[in-house]
Amino acid sequence: RQVFEAPQGEIEATIAAVWSELLGVETISRNDSFFALGGHSLLAVRMIARLSEQGMxxxxxxLFTQPVLKDLA
Structure with a gap:
Protein backbone atom coordinates (compact mmCIF):
# COMPACT_ATOMS: atom_id res chain seq x y z
CA ARG A 1 0.00 0.00 0.00
CA GLN A 2 1.05 3.54 -0.74
CA VAL A 3 0.68 6.70 1.35
CA PHE A 4 -3.02 7.21 2.05
CA GLU A 5 -4.78 9.88 0.05
CA ALA A 6 -8.57 9.90 0.03
CA PRO A 7 -10.31 9.31 -3.30
CA GLN A 8 -11.15 12.58 -5.06
CA GLY A 9 -14.37 13.10 -6.94
CA GLU A 10 -17.34 10.90 -7.66
CA ILE A 11 -15.56 8.50 -10.05
CA GLU A 12 -12.70 7.71 -7.68
CA ALA A 13 -15.12 7.35 -4.75
CA THR A 14 -17.30 4.93 -6.71
CA ILE A 15 -14.35 2.81 -7.79
CA ALA A 16 -12.99 2.81 -4.22
CA ALA A 17 -16.34 1.63 -2.85
CA VAL A 18 -16.47 -1.26 -5.34
CA TRP A 19 -12.86 -2.22 -4.56
CA SER A 20 -13.56 -2.09 -0.84
CA GLU A 21 -16.51 -4.44 -1.19
CA LEU A 22 -14.80 -6.90 -3.54
CA LEU A 23 -11.41 -6.94 -1.84
CA GLY A 24 -12.59 -6.75 1.77
CA VAL A 25 -10.39 -3.71 2.43
CA GLU A 26 -12.03 -1.04 4.55
CA THR A 27 -9.99 1.98 3.43
CA ILE A 28 -8.91 2.48 -0.17
CA SER A 29 -6.43 5.20 -1.10
CA ARG A 30 -6.33 6.80 -4.51
CA ASN A 31 -2.70 5.59 -4.64
CA ASP A 32 -3.58 1.91 -4.08
CA SER A 33 -3.23 -0.71 -6.79
CA PHE A 34 -6.08 -3.18 -7.34
CA PHE A 35 -3.63 -6.06 -7.61
CA ALA A 36 -1.47 -5.05 -4.63
CA LEU A 37 -4.62 -5.13 -2.49
CA GLY A 38 -5.29 -8.74 -3.48
CA GLY A 39 -7.19 -8.31 -6.72
CA HIS A 40 -6.90 -10.91 -9.46
CA SER A 41 -8.40 -11.52 -12.88
CA LEU A 42 -11.68 -13.04 -11.63
CA LEU A 43 -12.27 -10.16 -9.23
CA ALA A 44 -11.35 -7.77 -12.03
CA VAL A 45 -14.18 -9.13 -14.16
CA ARG A 46 -16.61 -8.73 -11.24
CA MET A 47 -15.36 -5.19 -10.63
CA ILE A 48 -15.83 -4.22 -14.27
CA ALA A 49 -19.38 -5.62 -14.19
CA ARG A 50 -20.24 -3.66 -11.01
CA LEU A 51 -18.85 -0.44 -12.42
CA SER A 52 -20.76 -1.05 -15.65
CA GLU A 53 -23.97 -1.36 -13.63
CA GLN A 54 -23.22 2.15 -12.31
CA GLY A 55 -22.72 3.56 -15.80
CA MET A 56 -18.92 3.44 -15.89
CA LEU A 63 -7.20 -2.15 -15.42
CA PHE A 64 -4.07 -4.16 -16.21
CA THR A 65 -2.25 -1.14 -17.66
CA GLN A 66 -3.45 1.31 -14.98
CA PRO A 67 -4.21 -0.65 -11.80
CA VAL A 68 -3.80 2.36 -9.44
CA LEU A 69 -7.15 3.87 -8.52
CA LYS A 70 -6.36 7.48 -9.49
CA ASP A 71 -4.94 6.39 -12.85
CA LEU A 72 -7.84 4.06 -13.64
CA ALA A 73 -10.37 6.79 -12.82
Whole structure:
Protein backbone atom coordinates (compact mmCIF):
# COMPACT_ATOMS: atom_id res chain seq x y z
CA ARG A 1 0.00 0.00 0.00
CA GLN A 2 1.05 3.54 -0.74
CA VAL A 3 0.68 6.70 1.35
CA PHE A 4 -3.02 7.21 2.05
CA GLU A 5 -4.78 9.88 0.05
CA ALA A 6 -8.57 9.90 0.03
CA PRO A 7 -10.31 9.31 -3.30
CA GLN A 8 -11.15 12.58 -5.06
CA GLY A 9 -14.37 13.10 -6.94
CA GLU A 10 -17.34 10.90 -7.66
CA ILE A 11 -15.56 8.50 -10.05
CA GLU A 12 -12.70 7.71 -7.68
CA ALA A 13 -15.12 7.35 -4.75
CA THR A 14 -17.30 4.93 -6.71
CA ILE A 15 -14.35 2.81 -7.79
CA ALA A 16 -12.99 2.81 -4.22
CA ALA A 17 -16.34 1.63 -2.85
CA VAL A 18 -16.47 -1.26 -5.34
CA TRP A 19 -12.86 -2.22 -4.56
CA SER A 20 -13.56 -2.09 -0.84
CA GLU A 21 -16.51 -4.44 -1.19
CA LEU A 22 -14.80 -6.90 -3.54
CA LEU A 23 -11.41 -6.94 -1.84
CA GLY A 24 -12.59 -6.75 1.77
CA VAL A 25 -10.39 -3.71 2.43
CA GLU A 26 -12.03 -1.04 4.55
CA THR A 27 -9.99 1.98 3.43
CA ILE A 28 -8.91 2.48 -0.17
CA SER A 29 -6.43 5.20 -1.10
CA ARG A 30 -6.33 6.80 -4.51
CA ASN A 31 -2.70 5.59 -4.64
CA ASP A 32 -3.58 1.91 -4.08
CA SER A 33 -3.23 -0.71 -6.79
CA PHE A 34 -6.08 -3.18 -7.34
CA PHE A 35 -3.63 -6.06 -7.61
CA ALA A 36 -1.47 -5.05 -4.63
CA LEU A 37 -4.62 -5.13 -2.49
CA GLY A 38 -5.29 -8.74 -3.48
CA GLY A 39 -7.19 -8.31 -6.72
CA HIS A 40 -6.90 -10.91 -9.46
CA SER A 41 -8.40 -11.52 -12.88
CA LEU A 42 -11.68 -13.04 -11.63
CA LEU A 43 -12.27 -10.16 -9.23
CA ALA A 44 -11.35 -7.77 -12.03
CA VAL A 45 -14.18 -9.13 -14.16
CA ARG A 46 -16.61 -8.73 -11.24
CA MET A 47 -15.36 -5.19 -10.63
CA ILE A 48 -15.83 -4.22 -14.27
CA ALA A 49 -19.38 -5.62 -14.19
CA ARG A 50 -20.24 -3.66 -11.01
CA LEU A 51 -18.85 -0.44 -12.42
CA SER A 52 -20.76 -1.05 -15.65
CA GLU A 53 -23.97 -1.36 -13.63
CA GLN A 54 -23.22 2.15 -12.31
CA GLY A 55 -22.72 3.56 -15.80
CA MET A 56 -18.92 3.44 -15.89
CA UNK A 57 -17.05 1.92 -18.80
CA UNK A 58 -13.83 0.18 -17.79
CA UNK A 59 -12.17 -2.54 -19.81
CA UNK A 60 -9.89 -5.29 -18.52
CA UNK A 61 -6.93 -3.98 -20.52
CA UNK A 62 -7.29 -0.57 -18.86
CA LEU A 63 -7.20 -2.15 -15.42
CA PHE A 64 -4.07 -4.16 -16.21
CA THR A 65 -2.25 -1.14 -17.66
CA GLN A 66 -3.45 1.31 -14.98
CA PRO A 67 -4.21 -0.65 -11.80
CA VAL A 68 -3.80 2.36 -9.44
CA LEU A 69 -7.15 3.87 -8.52
CA LYS A 70 -6.36 7.48 -9.49
CA ASP A 71 -4.94 6.39 -12.85
CA LEU A 72 -7.84 4.06 -13.64
CA ALA A 73 -10.37 6.79 -12.82
Missing amino acids: AVDIRG
